[in-house]
Amino acid sequence: MFKKNLGHRGPSSLCRCLAAFVSLVLLCCGGPMALAADSLEELREKQERLEVQKEINDQRLEELEKTAEEKAIYRDELNQRIESVQKEIDGLRTGINELNWELGQLEERIAGKQAQIDKSMDLLKARIRALYVTGEPSAVQVVLNSRSLVEVTQKTQLLRAVTQRDRQLIERLNGQINAIEGDLDKINSDKELLGQRKKALEAKNTELLELYREAQDLAANAVDQQWGVESIAAMLEGQMEENEEAIAQLEVEIYGRRITGDFVGTGTFVWPMPGYTYLTCNFGDGGHRGIDIAGGDIYGKPVVAADGGTVLYAGWNDSYGNCVFIDHGNGYETRYAHMSELAVETGEVLEQSQVVGYAGSTGNSTGPHLHFEIIYNGELQNPMGFF
Ligand SMILES: [Zn+2]
Structure with a gap:
């Protein structure tokens, strides 16, 4: 379904990816991250139990x-x-x-x-x-x-x-x-x-x-x-340490470095698709979650991080195709979709303007373009309000 001349496409076909994104949200919220959150909760409960045991043991000691x-x-x-x-x-x-x-x-x-x-x-x-x-x-x-x-x-x-x-x-x-x-x-x-x-x-x-x-x-x-x-105290301490490590690892997996709070983006965004400004679908058009940036020779061109942050997810999604989600540590998250190739991995810490992947047409897409979203505290924002 690849069409070279994007400029000639009608708005209805350009925003066709929308319906797919609605189901994507469900995918993201019910998938492995939810499982991880469950086991995180379990680990935290275990940690609390260990702390109580440790306290009793310390008193006895x-x-x-x-x-x-x-x-x-x-x-x-x-x-x-x-x-x-x-x-x-x-x-x-x-x-x-x-x-x-x-x-x-x-x-x-x-x-x-x-x-x-x-x-x-x-x-x-x-x-x-x-x-x-x-x-x-x-x-x-x-x-x-x-x-x-x-x-x-x-x-x-x-x-x-x-x-x-x-x-x-x-x-x-x-x-x-x-x-x-x-x-x-x-x-x-x-x-x-x-x-x-x-x-x-x-x-x-x-x-x-x-x-x-x-x-x-x-x-x-x-x-x-x-x-x-x-020796029981030492054992409990060892278990707590192990558990704490497991919690920290899982937290990194789930929240990236947002949890540790040691990384915060600059707060301003750079344009994610250098050299290409032509929009084929605006934010909110028919419920569109972001903006679609296109151009005649956009395929394979670098896509950059709008701000520094931590990669929440870099991988495949049936709707987004090859996609990258970045947490900027200040309440903002940006998403980049349909790329032909990825240049980063989940958990990686990125600087502003670092290449995250290359424009493509993977997932639910009808032609090469970058689908770009800005989310603030869980709410979709109009990316054009930031440039
Ligand atoms: Zn789109």
């Missing part, structure tokens, strides 16, 4: 961190108490060792004195035996059988015969032994006290060690739990 800290403090306190009790026990052990050494010394001294007494007793007995060798045998026997001086003095009259010097020596030695034995008793009772205290402290230490082991288990357990919850 905070509680666990506090618990772990408390348990660690309690454990450390017990450890300090154990250390001080052990220090006391060490002190008592040293004290007991010193007393033992003193006891050894005293026992040695007592043994020395005892040996002196034994010797003195032997001498005394020898003297008595010599003095009374002719006396009453029974009396002598009593003295010889006596085990101590007291017995001798109490039971016999022979004491009078014993020399004053011997008696004094033995009494002095006995007095010394008694004194040493007094020290010995004192040290033994000290030692016993220290031993009792040591035993009590050791029992306390055992108790504290038990508590410490329990506290250590609890602290370790709290840390384990904390790690568990931390």
